[in-house]
Each structure stands twice: as C-alpha cells, then as structure tokens.
Amino acid sequence: MSMVKICGITSLEEVGYINKYIPDFAGFVMFFEKSKRNLTAEQAKSFVGAVDDRIKCVAVMVSPDMEQIKIAESCGFDYVQIHGKVGEELLENSPLPVLRAFNVSDLDNFDCYSRIDNIKGYVFDSQTPGSGKIFDWRLIDKLPRDGKLFLLAGGLNPQNVSEAIRLVKPDGVDVSSGVENDDGIGKSECKIRDFIFNAKATE
Numbered sequence: 001m002s003m004v005k006i007c008g009i010t011s012l013e014e015v016g017y018i019n020k021y022i023p024d025f026a027g028f029v030m031f032f033e034k035s036k037r038n039l040t041a042e043q044a045k046s047f048v049g050a051v052d053d054r055i056k057c058v059a060v061m062v063s064p065d066m067e068q069i070k071i072a073e074s075c076g077f078d079y080v081q082i083h084g085k086v087g088e089e090l091l092e093n094s095p096l097p098v099l100r101a102f103n104v105s106d107l108d109n110f111d112c113y114s115r116i117d118n119i120k121g122y123v124f125d126s127q128t129p130g131s132g133k134i135f136d137w138r139l140i141d142k143l144p145r146d147g148k149l150f151l152l153a154g155g156l157n158p159q160n161v162s163e164a165i166r167l168v169k170p171d172g173v174d175v176s177s178g179v180e181n182d183d184g185i186g187k188s189e190c191k192i193r194d195f196i197f198n199a200k201a202t203e
Helices: 012-021 041-050 066-074 088-093 107-114 161-168 189-201
Strands: 003-006 025-030 056-062 079-083 098-102 119-124 149-152 172-175
Touching: 003 149, 003 189, 012 041, 012 189, 025 041, 025 066, 025 172, 041 066, 056 066, 066 088, 098 107, 107 119, 149 161, 161 172, 161 189
Parallel strands: 003 025, 003 172, 025 056, 056 079, 079 098, 098 119, 119 149, 149 172
Antiparallel strands: none
16 A cells, blocks of 8 residues: 655644545655745644644755754654755764655666665655656656655646556655645645545555
8 A cells, every 4th residue: 555645734724634634644844935835943843743643744855954954853753855965974864864855857866875774765756846747757667676665756646646656656655736726725635635545545
C-alpha cells in the first residue's frame, strides 16, 4: 500500500482534514517567503502540535541553514525535506532526518545522496517544485532502489495518482497543489479524501 504525503498545509482547518483521513506524512513550508504556503515558526509549531500522532510531520525548506533546521526541530517536526543546494555536511549533521528533494535536473547527484545515512528518503519532483506540473516519469526508471523512501511528487492529483503508482511503483506519493481548491486558495477536503483513497486502493 502506497504511503501518502499531503504537503503545504496552511491552517488548522486543513490540519483537521488530514487528521480525519490520516495520510502518512504532512508537509509544512518554512523559511521560503516566495511560497504562498509559507509559515512562520510560530504557526508551524501550532499546527504540528495539532496533528494526529499517527502522521509524521515534515518541515519543507529550500536551501536551509543549520539554525533553520534546529528551529524546525524545536517545533516538533519529524523530518526536514530539503530542496535547493546545501552542503553534504549539513545533510550529514542535520538534527532531523532528511528527505532530499530532487528535480529532473538534479538526478546526477543521486549516488552522492544515497551514501549519506542521514538521508532517509527522496522526493522526486518536477523542475519547479510546487508548480503542479508532471515530469517524465521515465527519467527515474533506472534509479536504484536503495532501501530509502522513494516518494513521487509533481503534478499528482486524485485523478492520476493511481496511474502514477502503477507505473512508477514508488513507496509513496506527495501532493500539494493537486488537492487545493479550484481557486488555488487552501486545501480541499474532498480532494484530500479522494487522493488518499485512490492512492491507498492502488495495488
């Protein structure tokens, strides 16, 4: 059964949705003001504290420094998901286990990241993370499965998630814009419900 990560949670109302349908992971964007989903540390701590204990909370960051990761740790997060460029030293010494995000232009670094024990999984995303755009899934067909979590993101939604799971066979799927309301503001409870159901029902 595929794991599910609902990313870009921005309100206590949306925390209520995930507590109702229980995905495996919930993602919260921090220290990235360009994102409409960005949260302050105070907001993140409040939301994480309200999440059901069965759901692992992930702080989603772009090129963070160690101090920012330590702030996320103090907010109660279980993982940090890192996009952008960071040094190996930070990845190795992060106080939170790392989910390393890739986009289609970064796959040459896979072997390097595979050797770092503190990286517990990968999130394979499109060229522009959070854009809701699908990338060519064949690009990751030949990557070795090394025992770390293999999460597929980028353009997934309730309608295509089953096909994505059948074709790519990831450990889990990650969605943000694909479960937002039609106007792009906030998450849709119905879309979260349908995404999780369709992902979990796919063999």
